[in-house]
Amino acid sequence: MFDVAGAARVAAGRRAVRSTAAARMLTDLMAAPVPARRRVLAALDRDDLVALLAASAVELGTPYAVWQGDPVGFATQVLGEALWSGQRKILRSMVRNQVTAVPSCFGSGKTRSMALAATYFGAVYPPGTAVVVTIAPRWRQVARQIWPEIRGVTKRADLFGSVDTTQWKVPTVAGQEYVVAYGIAAAPHAEDAVQGIHAPNLLLVVDEAGGISQTIGQNMRGLLTGSNAAMVCIGNPPTDEEGSWFERLCASDDRTSVIPLDAYGTPNFTGEATATCRSCPPATPPHPLATHLVDQRWVANAIADHGDDSRFVIAKVRAQFPRGGPNTLIPWSWVDAAVRADEPADGPDVVRLCDLGLRAETAQHRVQRGAWVRLGVDVAADGGDELAITRCVGDLITIEKTSAGQANTDSVAVAGMVLEQIKRATDLARALGTPARVRVKVDIIGVGWGVFGLLEAWGREGKHQADIVPVDVRESPNRDADTATLRPARKRDEMWLAMRGLLAAAAGDGDPIVRLRVDDRTVSQMSAPRYSTDSQGNTVVESKDSMRKRGVRSPDRAEACCLAVYEPAVHRARLIA
Secondary structure, X not given: OOOHHXXXXXXXXXXXXXXXXXXXXXXHHHHOOHHHHHHHHHHOOHHHHHHHHHHHHHHHOOHHHHHOOOHHHHHHHHOOOOOOHHHHHHHHHHHHOOEEEEEEOOOOOHHHHHHHHHHHHHHOOOOOOXXXXXXXXXXXXXXXXXXXXXXXXXXXXXXXXXXOOOEEEEEOOOOOEEEEEEEEEOOOOOHHHHOOOOOOXXXXXXXXXXXXXXXXXXXXXXXXXXXXXXXXXXXXXXXXXXXXXXXXXXXXOOOEEEOOEXXXXXXXXXXXXXXXXXXXXXXXXXXXXXXXXXXXXXXXXXXXXXXXXXXXXXXXXXXXXXXXXXXXXXXXXXXXXXXXXXXXXXXXXXXXXXXXXXXXXXXXXXXXXXXXXEEEEEOOOOOOOOEEEEEEEOOEEEEEEEEOOHHHHOHHHHHHHHHHHHHHHHHXXXXXXXXXXXXXXXXXXXXXXXXXXXXHHHHHOOOOOOEEEEEOOOOOOOOOOOOOOOOEOOHHHHHHHHHHHHHHHHHOOOOOOOEEEOOHHHHXXXXXXXXXXXXXXXXXXXXXXXXXHOOOOOOHHHHHHHHHHOOOOOOOXXXXX
């Protein structure tokens, strides 16, 4: 098929030229079934296509009106997209059903599907008659997930108008600008967030639907009053909330078309052949669409990190809504919020690590001058798999060193690796003007005791200037809990609960207190441990050994992150009169 965008632009310039033959062709085409219409459009030569689109611009208000009722055809013929069968089901449903709900696994192409739906709806109706509203629980989800996709789609297809951060404006016949699509954030208690939205043709595109509150969801349903008003909702089932609005929507009534997309039904598992991806930059080597979708390796890692019966796997792999089941200490959504947390705004006291003039600091993360620098060291012992060294600079947590293998059993070799990170951290603290010494928290069980002893000795010898803090995770916390609930039984429980507290702001409408700039394995490990209570009512975090027995990896990297921010109680010698 020829360049549709180019033909549409030529056609738009021929509004004053009326062709009786093209008008008849348009009438016959719009009366034909969608599959037949798509075949005719694909078979037209360029001149006939331009004439037909010109007739559509005159009679129906836009050249793209010939794809009304056919979002799959619009996506493939106009936008040049490669689609897999799950995406086709979603696009077909949006024109056949008032409400479409898509509980989805990770990596199904769900956000791209929503961008295609929004672009289709905004293009095939005359400017001034249609509105697309994209909705997500948080502003960063609106601005950083679906709208970059919409910008990319409209630009590549050279559609009319301009797209900025969260708006798509198109020109009307009168030469004015009309906002055909825009994005909004719907915080849980912002009842007026979705009020007053009306148009003859209205599409609500709800991304990350698992985070939409009952109040917002009910208000959105109340907007679907017109003859051509529809809503498409997509997202991962929430891992930490039962009975969410999204879950109720998917189980509500026959008016909702529910299209589950579980990992095992995607092309990399079913063997479904996918066309060549057309959304990557031209310089990218040709590759099938399936390259961007969830695969066996990701699923195997998710099961190894969380357990096959975990709420994470139930939601992110099987696309089901978890019910009951074990208690997860830190919900995955809290961890994800910390991974996505914004960098600090520019200011006189904010600096990028790469701008400090230190050869070892190449990251672009921003930190406050004078920030406290701390390290966490989880030695490969007590059932652990890896040595992990993490760093906390103010609110920024990163993984600085991991090591697996025989070297981890040699306390001298491990201490040497830690010493290297201490020197880096000390240089960083000096560059930031931090008055406090670097603090290094070391798990002293097993090999860790020898590592601690060596680091202490090297400090006395002047090889470093850091404070080495031993942490025996088996000990009592030796202080009162900060809260009456989830009281820790041991220091390991306390440090995990401390991390939970730093991330817990994401449970409401706030931001986590820390920024996690870590790899996917660490993210998975953060939400892997379960918790229980002992006979005294204290909180007990699942042990590494217990996790290994149920087929889950030891959370060594996550535990090192917990150690970096953890400050154990200081033991003071009892005064004797």
